[in-house]
Amino acid sequence: MSYKFRLDIFEGPLDLLLYLIKKNEIDIYNIPIAVITEQYLEYIEVMKSLNLNLAGEYLVLAATLIHIKSRTLLPVHDEDDTEDEEDPRDELVRQLLEYKTFKEAALNLDSMTLLGRDIFRREFSDEDGDEEAERPVKEIGIFELVEAFRKMVAQSAAPELMEIDVEKISLSERINEIIDELNEKKTLTFTDLVGELHDKMRLVYTFLAILELVKLRIIKAYQTVSYGTIRISLAVEK
Amino acid sequence: MDNLKAVVEALIFVSETPLSLSKMMEIIGDSEKDAIAGVVNDLLVDYNNRDGGIFLIEVAGGYQFRTKERCAPWIRQLRATRPKALSQAALETIAVIAYRQPVMKSEIEKVRGVDVSGIVKGLMEKNLVRIVGRKDVPGRPIIYGTTKKFLEIFGLKDLSDLPTLKELEE
Numbered sequence: 305m306s307y308k309f310r311l312d313i314f315e316g317p318l319d320l321l322l323y324l325i326k327k328n329e330i331d332i333y334n335i336p337i338a339v340i341t342e343q344y345l346e347y348i349e350v351m352k353s354l355n356l357n358l359a360g361e362y363l364v365l366a367a368t369l370i371h372i373k374s375r376t377l378l379p380v381h382d383e384d385d386t387e388d389e390e391d392p393r394d395e396l397v398r399q400l401l402e403y404k405t406f407k408e409a410a411l412n413l414d415s416m417t418l419l420g421r422d423i424f425r426r427e428f429s430d431e432d433g434d435e436e437a438e439r440p441v442k443e444i445g446i447f448e449l450v451e452a453f454r455k456m457v458a459q460s461a462a463p464e465l466m467e468i469d470v471e472k473i474s475l476s477e478r479i480n481e482i483i484d485e486l487n488e489k490k491t492l493t494f495t496d497l498v499g500e501l502h503d504k505m506r507l508v509y510t511f512l513a514i515l516e517l518v519k520l521r522i523i524k525a526y527q528t529v530s531y532g533t534i535r536i537s538l539a540v541e542k
Numbered sequence: 543m544d545n546l547k548a549v550v551e552a553l554i555f556v557s558e559t560p561l562s563l564s565k566m567m568e569i570i571g572d573s574e575k576d577a578i579a580g581v582v583n584d585l586l587v588d589y590n591n592r593d594g595g596i597f598l599i600e601v602a603g604g605y606q607f608r609t610k611e612r613c614a615p616w617i618r619q620l621r622a623t624r625p626k627a628l629s630q631a632a633l634e635t636i637a638v639i640a641y642r643q644p645v646m647k648s649e650i651e652k653v654r655g656v657d658v659s660g661i662v663k664g665l666m667e668k669n670l671v672r673i674v675g676r677k678d679v680p681g682r683p684i685i686y687g688t689t690k691k692f693l694e695i696f697g698l699k700d701l702s703d704l705p706t707l708k709e710l711e712e
Contacts, residue, residue: 315631316656361656402653408710409641410633419695421627423608424617428558480682483673520666522673 317365318403320347325400332400335393337376341369372396449525452494452534453511478506478513486523486538494525494534546574547581554585560604560694602693603700635661636670636688641707643687644674650686662686670695 314320324343325332348366351358375392417423486492498510514536517523524539553569554561566578582605589598595613599606609617628636635658638650650658665671674687688701698704 315634316654318655359656365655399652399655403655405707405711406634406637406641406653409637409707410630412705412710413637413640413696414628414633416696417611419608419697422611422614423697424614424621425606425608426555427621480676480684483676487675520663520673521669522666 316359317362318400319407320344320362321365321400322404322407332397332404335397337369337373337393341366341373344369368396449494449511449514449534453498453507475509475512475516478509479517482510482513482517483522483538486536491535491537494536497536546570546577547584550578550581551585554598554605555607557604557606559690560600560602560606562604565604599697600699601697602690606694629661631656631658632661632665636665636692639665639671639686640688640692640701640704643701644677644685645687646677646683646685648683 314323321340321344324330324340324347325335328339328343330336330340345366348358348362351362372392419425482497485497494514497514498507514523514525518525521539523536525534525536527534549570550566553566557565563575563578563582566582567575570578585605586598586600589596589607595610596607597610599608631654634654635650638653639645639662642649642653647658647662650662662671666673668691669689670692671686672689674685676682677685692698693700693703
């Protein structure tokens with residue numbers, strides 16, 4: 305069977321399924337699972353042969369479809385009475401309908417008059433106003449942080465040799481810890497977060513966490529005096 | 543106050559973000575609340591009737607001057623920068639966050655059927671999405687919500703200004 309292949313990349317396996325359902329004019333509440341599974345698998349094969357990068361989720365859904373298909377083919381077992389009353393397609397249909405709703409929501413958002421695309425507001429030059437006050441800090445922020453960090457590492461070099469710290473730490477954990485501390489204490493200095501640490505791993509992770517949080521605009525790092533104490537606080541929404 | 547309307551108009555013009563009534567009261571005086579609200583309404587009517595290139599909009603809990611849509615092509619030339627469009631994936635993701643907030647990444651992924659880490663990160667960098675906190679369940683996963691900028695970009699007064707999901711289905 306040859307398909308008129310739409311080379312738009314689908315937004316994921318659910319998107320592909322919805323496309324197949326629409327193309328075949330299938331009633332989503334009564335999906336002929338065998339047909340759909342077959343077409344879906346053929347699409348996967350074509351995409352693979354075109355060397356299109358297939359996200360793992362496509363294969364997960366393929367397995368799910370095959371599983372549902374097998375359940376519809378198997379004879380009813382007397383012991384599992386309650387389980388068989390539910391249509392094996394139900395969960396999939398629910399998921400498809402939910403995704404479909406949000407696809408509509410996305411289209412709706414795109415159809416709105418967007419600031420910066422359809423309508424515009426005054427552009428504010430950076431000469432007067434907050435931007436300028438923030439900019440010097442942001443611009444030198446990274447270098448200041450690196451310099452402060454370098455000092456910390458140099459100081460902590462000695463103790464590290466004596467400690468064998470088996471504690472495993474992940475970057476996201478450290479990020480969460482920092483957010484928690486800031487929620488509690490509102491403002492922290494760079495030294496507060498990094499000063500006490502002897503474990504080099506933790507030092508590095510803390511530093512990376514701070515950089516990431518600044519990039520994501522979750523926290524703000526600023527100095528009141530050049531080369532002064534670096535303070536960190538949660539970026540508050542105006 | 544004399545020429546209150548002019549003062550309010552000027553304040554809105556100069557404000558970088560949509561100016562709220564409360565902020566106006568802060569500057570002008572709490573006692574003038576009704577007068578200010580009245581004057582804002584007058585301005586809304588004025589600009590509506592004016593048929594000019596600018597109009598006054600109530601957005602993100604405040605008021606802001608914006609250009610009319612039909613002037614967009616010319617303004618784009620003036621700005622000379624292409625606005626970075628949101629991809630379909632980004633739109634779907636932000637739709638889920640907007641309607642379901644506060645929401646965990648895993649919940650978003652359940653709806654879209656794909657990994658959303660990169661997209662969420664991108665949306666946060668654009669300041670459309672923010673971390674709201676962490677859910678009080680084992681693992682303490684991060685929960686996300688939309689920002690004030692999201693309201694500004696999409697021209698919404700507040701989150702309830704979004705069409706309900708039911709309305710969209712029709």
